Amino acid sequence: MTKDFPIDLRSDTVTQPTPTMRKAMAEATVGDDVYGEDRTVNRLEGVVAELLAKESAMFVPSGTMGNLICLLTHCGRGEEVIIGDQAHLFLYERGGSAVLGGIHPHIISTAIDGSLPLSAIREAVRPDDIHCPRTKLLSLENTQAQRGGLPLSLAYLQSLRDLANDLGLALHCDGARLWNAAVATGVEPSVLSSPFDSLSVCLSKGLAAPIGSLVIGTQSFIDEARRLRKLLGGGMRQVGAIAAAGLIAIEEMRTRLTIDHENAQFLAEGLCECGYEITHPVQTNIIFFRQHEEDSLSLKERLAVWEKAGLLVSDFRNRTIRAVTHYGIERKDIDRVITILQKV
């Protein structure tokens, strides 16, 4: 692929489709997917359902729509979802489930390892009382992006399922980067998905597809989700042209995520050598680090200086900076990033 100057570490969403994806897109067999007649979409949905060992899957344009559809499928108006304060679903999805579904978010603190403490979940569940909303759903994120892309441990996931059974809750996973979690933990996606009643997974992050996510669950869950996708305007027509790239993403791009994880480690080491504080352990492709205390520039000014030198990163609160490694970023790019950080 061609690499444009500067080195863009703002997110893994900036990845460009691979040459194989572009070819597959051009040659894809397509049909009307709202009629269920797009053979490429049907194949992608079948492949992902099988990979995650669930009955069915549905292609959607984005992770945001995938999460929204799952919440709307699980919860009615005035019902409650328990969710972490660092969840993408809570922070960055426009409160869609509250706006469109009247779903009440019950926010609890996300632990430093990305988990939601079991005791806090238990405490958050509402009593059977006419004053309270009914708690219906518990939502987790794996990997947890705001906790430095940390994957959740298998033991924790299993204890979540037991707790959800005990409390009578459904369990949803925002698995935008489930693929990174699988590679980092060495646990099969089908095992990571097994505790959950529904998942939303993305093709357009580290897997480099240009567009697309999938919602996964039982057949009856997906039947209902399809009605909601139509309601939201997410029913697409000859969308096999995009699903074709998604198939390449699933079949060819998952194992190479280890390269992104190694590059993230390498960058973290370089940042430490330059005296930066890394705020979360780096286990996948996301690194959060803090601007030097003694830097006289504001964070915005610092990022503008780096941008001029050829480096793009994202800024967050408390002088925190995010760098994400992804397809198209190679070891020599990380070397160059470290040189920029040392020199500028």
Ligand SMILES: Cc1ncc(COP(=O)(O)O)c(C=O)c1O
């Ligand atoms: C953890 C997580 N969930 C969901 C999303 C939403 O995905 P999309 O941008 O496709 O709507 C993102 C986007 O970056 C994300 O990082």
